[in-house]
Amino acid sequence: MRIAFGAPFVARALAPLLLLVPLLAHAAEPAPNEVQIRIDERQYRAAGIEITRVEAEAGTTQTILPGTVSVPPQQLRVVAAPAAGLVEAVLVAPNEPVKAGQPIARLRSTDLLEAQRTYLQALSAERLAAEKLRRDEQMHRERIIAERRLLTTRADYDYARTTLQEREQMLALLGMAEVDIRAVRDQRRMVPALTVSAPADGVVLEVRTTAGERIAPAAPLFSIAQLDPLWITLQLPLAQANAIVPGTRVAVPGTPAQGEVVRLGRSVDPNTQSLAAVVEVSDGAEALRPGQVVSASVALRPNGTPQWRLPSGSVVRHAGQSWVFVRSSQGFRARPVVVIAETASTVSIRASLTAEDQVATRGILSLLAELTEVYGG
Template sequence: MKNYKLVVAITALGLVGASGIGMYQVGISQGMQMSAPATDHTGSPAEKKTNTEGAAPKILYWQDPMMPGQKFDKPGKSPFMDMQLVPVYAGGGEDEGAVTVSSRVTQSLGIRTAQVIKGSLSKSTTVVGNVAYNERDVAQIQARSNGFVERLHARATLDSVRKGGPLVDLYVPDWIAAQEDYLTARRLRGPGSSGLADAARQRMQLVGMNEEHIRSVISSGKVQARMSIVSPIDGVVTELAIREGMTVSMGAPLFRINGLSTVWVNAEIPENLASQVQVGNVVEASTGSLPGTIFHGKVSAILPDVNSATRTLKARIELANPSQQLIPGMFVSVSLASLPRSDVLLVPSEAVIQTGTRSVVMVAQDEGKFFPVEVQTGAEANEQTEIRKGLTAGQKVVTSGQFLLDSEASIKGLATRMEDGDSGEKAAEPVHHASGTVKDISQNNMTVAHEAIPSLAWPAMTMGFALSPQAKPTGISIGTEITFELEAAADGSFQITKLSPKATSPAKSGDNSAHNEHGVAK
């Protein structure tokens, strides 16, 4: 009985196992049918797969995201960084060499543009100068005859005098005798009396009497014992050579009077700005002692003398001083406007990105495309910058948000271009100095574990460099500590242009010929 129950139990277990295996096979079969691609009269599954792959974006080249200027024709490990190369695809509505931004993103970034125009530009330069007397507005007064000083009206230097105002009263004996002879001859009647009067008049002129004094004698008919000498101009007495009671001789200087209707400003012009200042330039001057008051004038001369200590030239500026508010010795701030140049290519100054070694603008085109363009700039004034090379009138440049676009262009490895062609010599690339340890070496390449390079803002890292023809790794092997110089190549990568051992290090064993090789897409 027990054997019978055991047989029945074994049989039941067998049926259950067979049922489970059958259900498993059915499930596998159905799963395979569900996962199998549906076929139709258009082609096989293999053909379908081929068609799908044919629609994938085309890979143009591979690049290192950290060194986008270097292009490779096949995938692999970057020779510069410890990372894999990434593909760059064609298509996407984006032109090679351009940054494309949708209109919605353009508005979000606040990108604004301005047109390149032709106009006139007058550069303004501000310098400092000091006020001085106008040496061309001077009256020098001398004694025209021997005499005595009886009374001084201008008694001290820097006294103000008016034109026609008395300066000094002189007693001149020679004048008295000449006047008496003239009056006597004029009273005579008869033939030849008029000739005697004319001769006596000439004698008054010979003893130093001017026409005003002679007319005074003729009109009064009396001897003028004392004569007043008057000022011929408005100004101040800068030299006083006489005192009351003194005897003066013919030709002796009495007064020097400087006018103040115009003054000179001697402005110090830096040597590098001398070409921007020309005779005839319009000038505006102001001084802290007279806030809000502007004095107008022009450059009258550029003096041929350079101050060896300050390396400045002196420009002589003539300013109108009708109210005589400007006093010699004052310091003034002078704004010099150069002669305007017409037909100059101009862009807003904010559109120009200064990198330190070059100037770049972002040129806007249709469909949201932006190109970085290297330009040659000139003078800058009134928030406008002159463009000497790189742009043409009518183009649009970005004036706001250009730094974001320039950063994107740098990340993509877009090279700037000179749209007028670069006819001049290319500026020398900066040289960067570094040191490190050689990790791998071949004839044209070297991998170096270098220290931080401050001039490039690079941290310490291990990366590969191309060797320029003049950089020969003579006496250098793996493990050698070296000092080297880097320069940027035309494709944006950096190459070693000069290297030398830093210290003698034993070469490590190993196969120096084993490196990763990557082709460069042309």
């Protein structure tokens, strides 16, 4: 027996299906940040592509990264020899704390004697010019000399005074304290030795000279640093670059040292394919030593994006991003993800996936080639 259906009945029966057509078409379209790779079942089987279902994670709160402790550049002072001479005595030792102005070395220098000699000459010339100016001003008031002579005398005095200031500044640049310069001026007696002083509070990291050594001008003598705060330069894998931002908290396990990321490098080390992330340790810096290699625990802030665990070969790098290939009805969708942590066998990512999604784990070179062709790079 055959049952015939009229046109109105067919229209009513197909109406719900017709309403689903736009929704299915919309669902088939990739998101703006995804790339659709069209490949059928036979092709992806032939390419040796294997897929697996994603595994949800509760959320990794930290990752461990290697780093090296260093002194911030603005806290490091290199004390150089102010003049050529003979090191008479070294007054501090490595790792010794010093205060600003504390004597750290004595230096005998012929350059210092020459600078004092020219200073005393300039001092005599300035006093002579001052006396001549005083006398000519008196004679000009009494109308004995012309104004032109007074102007010449005044110019000579200005030159003598400027020369004296220059010579005095030279003594200061050579490291003489103001009280010592005043003693040379008042007593007119030269001193053969120069005291080198610490420029700031800190710790002597390095002593680069010894007593009895002859040194050249500007030769480095000491390295002095303030050791609070300190920096830790982390080696951040390129795949994890998007997971860490300035302000991310960092701790050194087993020590009270804590701080936060203050700067992310823009260049990549060609040998390790890693970025430099600079951490400023503001708490517990006394537990660290410059040059020390540490393993730092980096706290990752949750951002509302689900976190998943995949086999380590599931994630590829392309065009400055990390990608996974999600199975779809038309093949695969290349979806950008943020890598949180990696081990030899697994990788943790943050991505907008669902528990039903399946990603490619093997044979993904063919998919990467398609991504390169479509996305560019």
